[in-house]
Amino acid sequence: MSPGLGYEAPVNSFIEHAMTALYPRTAELPGIEDTDLSGFLEKYRSESTFMMWLGLMAGTFVFIATPILTVYLPLPSFLLSARLLDKHANRITSTRFYLVRQAIFLIKLAAGLCWGSHPDVRRAFAMDPYPPDPGTWKTS
Secondary structure, eight states: OOTTSSOHHHHHHHHHHHHHHHSOOOSSSOOGGGSOHHHHHHHHHHHSOHHHHHHHHHHHHHHHHOHHHHTOOOSOGGGSOHHHHHHHHHHHTTOSOHHHHHHHHHHHHHHHHHHHHSHHHHHHTTOOOOOOOOSOTTTO
16 A cells, blocks of 8 residues: 555545544534544554554445445445434444444544544643644654
């Protein structure tokens, strides 16, 4: 999976779709779409291991492919209406199928890193923003 293969944009848009469905905007809190999600995914891809990125892609595929289990429609999640997508996102996180639930957890794990570290989200919880990333974790 070297740079320049051309898969990054479609894969990232699918991941963004799943993350946005799982971390929606509410009246009280910003959604993940209010963060720099594209920038986060580029950084996550470059700094994570292959297995972490593969898990995120697998979880995204499971999210997209499973509306048949949650809203009983044989459509990919990106073709669902906003109401059905919200219902799918809610139901898929509590499905009785453990492996499916764990695959979705992989998306929520990465999305939570992005969402929870954003200054607007931290401000909503009366927390100070994180200081700038020194960029030294790989070298220390």
